Amino acid sequence: MSPAFLKALLALFPACLLLLGSGIRFRREKVLATRMQLIGASALVLVVVTHMREALHLFAAMHWGQENGAGHYLDLVSAVIGFSSFPTGYLMQAFRERR
16 A cells, blocks of 8 residues: 555545534535535545545546646645635634524
């Protein structure tokens, strides 16, 4: 097993916990904040899965790890969506509960 795969495997646990927690929260109350959290957590899991595929050299046609490959842009877009929508949804939920 490569070190890159082990790192991605270790990152999969907290990402799946975020996805599980936001999924449970979304099931209880379907508001914009919980929807944003769910989308963000899903995108973060996609980032981790992308890194796992890159480490295992799966779907080599996507050119994982190369700057102009489709895998690179999938990883980049997923990271931007995940790291922007999850915290935004979390803050929206916190301000909503504060009232």
